[in-house]
Amino acid sequence: MARTRIPLIAGNWKMNGLKADAIALAKAVAEGVKQGGWKDREVLVCPPATLVMAVADAVKGSGLLVGGEDCHAKASGAHTGDISAEMLKDAGATHVIVGHSERRTDHGEKDATVRAKAEAAWRAGLLPIVCIGETLAEREAGKTLAVLETQLKGSIPAGATAARLVVAYEPVWAIGTGKTPTTPEVAAAHAHIRKVLGGIVPDAAGVRLLYGGSVKGSNAVELLAAGDVDGALVGGAALKADEFLAIAKAV
Numbered sequence: 001m002a003r004t005r006i007p008l009i010a011g012n013w014k015m016n017g018l019k020a021d022a023i024a025l026a027k028a029v030a031e032g033v034k035q036g037g038w039k040d041r042e043v044l045v046c047p048p049a050t051l052v053m054a055v056a057d058a059v060k061g062s063g064l065l066v067g068g069e070d071c072h073a074k075a076s077g078a079h080t081g082d083i084s085a086e087m088l089k090d091a092g093a094t095h096v097i098v099g100h101s102e103r104r105t106d107h108g109e110k111d112a113t114v115r116a117k118a119e120a121a122w123r124a125g126l127l128p129i130v131c132i133g134e135t136l137a138e139r140e141a142g143k144t145l146a147v148l149e150t151q152l153k154g155s156i157p158a159g160a161t162a163a164r165l166v167v168a169y170e171p172v173w174a175i176g177t178g179k180t181p182t183t184p185e186v187a188a189a190h191a192h193i194r195k196v197l198g199g200i201v202p203d204a205a206g207v208r209l210l211y212g213g214s215v216k217g218s219n220a221v222e223l224l225a226a227g228d229v230d231g232a233l234v235g236g237a238a239l240k241a242d243e244f245l246a247i248a249k250a251v
């Protein structure tokens, strides 16, 4: 039987936040989560690595989850400047985003790297959020579904199950641009993702699929209602507590 898909609203803070403001933001979100008393959804914030521990400590007991934005594939070693999944776990994280398009673009990460990072997340006891998405050129060339399929097949490790995997569909051209696909376009992408997952994950019907790219309070209801959308990965709007909580409320 398919596992029930508990909606997940995840905030990706990217390279934003110094301690004082970040703690204030996290506490405000945690307060909203506490007041919401939600049993039917999960809310996660992913701060920059320097703030994971401080944020995790600040929101402890509130129900707000904390994750990392990226991790290295190895547990430790000579990798100057990198952070392992084990380190994130040690800092209080429960989740980690892997394969975000900014990592793929800025750091040349390929599907195989993303897959290794997802495996690292499992090794450390973290839940990976694997990101995929087409560029504008790929969409305009009618290649969206094919690109998503290739990325899924390359980025998801063997042994994935619904309990061990979250997938985020983020069209690259929708990230930080204020542009979003139409609801039918989102539904079509998600339906295709779930179909492809059917050949990779034994209980694909239970995998949570997040939509990401210019999600805000004002469009969250519509985007979250699209077929096969089980939550959102939120960038810019996650930096304002009210806006982010409005998205969480829209579930």
Ligand code: PGA
Binding pocket: 012, 170, 174, 175, 176, 177, 178, 212, 213, 214, 215, 233, 234, 235, 236, 237
């Ligand atoms: P955005 O970013 O919400 O600012 O478009 C989303 C993301 O990159 O995860």
